[in-house]
Amino acid sequence: MNQNHIKINKCIQLDQIECIVSEFGELANIDGINKFHDISPGRYRSKNSLSFRYELGSFPYHSDTAYWQDPAKYLVLYCKNPGSGNRTTKFISLEDILNSQIKESILFENYFLIRKNFSSFYSRAITKLNNSFIMRYDIECMTPMNRNAEDFALFMSEIEKSIKPYEHKWEPGDLLIIDNKKTIHARSFSHLEDTDRILRRGLII
Incomplete structure (x- = not known):
């Protein structure tokens, strides 16, 4: 996992x-407000x-906001309460996917319909922008x-069989700023009904 794509700050109020987060760009108004x-x-x-x-x-x-024409650059997650279930957030970098054993045709010649109400569009999962993959x-x-x-979707459903993720174990006050175009993330399972887990989420565009 390329942790250059995740900036971790501890003990933040x-x-x-x-x-x-202001040095990374402008925060989006998630619900218009x-x-x-x-x-x-x-x-x-x-x-x-x-x-x-x-x-x-x-x-x-x-990745967050995959249904946007131009997805958010960064995802911001802040831990208010890690919760009784001790769930982790797992991350896999795009570099790890590109360096996996998956065929190039599957990586670069896949086509998806992105569904967004009345403005659906087509896109590949991995594209090249300014000499860099996103x-x-x-x-x-x-x-x-x-x-x-x-x-590609099958590979993604079984990705942990071939790529070991980085797992972040949350503590109160943790602030993560995540490159949303260079990483994918997932939430781990808990055997407890941990509705006390509270993360604050924001998006940088």
């Missing part, structure tokens, strides 16, 4: 977050969210449109 909202297992804001679909379960690997992936909003895309 809530009122320090905006100042720290607020720059941050709190996320917890089993609680959801939208029926299109992973929290609604997976409730208290684990989350599959994904990635978008979220199987909940991306429908495979060719065999390579189907194979």
Whole structure:
């Protein structure tokens, strides 16, 4: 895992977050008003969210805002309470995917339909921009449109069999600034109903 794509800050206070993340870009107004909202297992804001679909379960690997034409540059996560279930957040870097044994045709010749209400569009999961590769992936909003895309989705569903993720064990006051175009992330499983787990989430565009 290339941890250059994750900046980890410890023992941060809530009122320090905006100042720290401002050097990375502009925070998006997630719902048109607020720059941050709190996320917890089993609680959801939208029926299109992973929290609604997976409730208290684990989350599959994904990048945030994959349904945007230009996904968010960075994901901001702040730990208000790690929760009684001690869930981790797992990360895999794009470099690890590119260096895996998967065929190049599956990596670069996959085509997905990105579903977004009335403005759906097509995209590959991995594209090249300014001599650098970037990635978008979220199987909940991306429908495979060719065999390579189907194979890529299968690879993503079993990715931990070939790539060991970095797992972040949360502590109160942890602030992570994550390169959303160079990493994918997932939420681990808990045997407890840990609705007391509270992460504050923001997006940098």
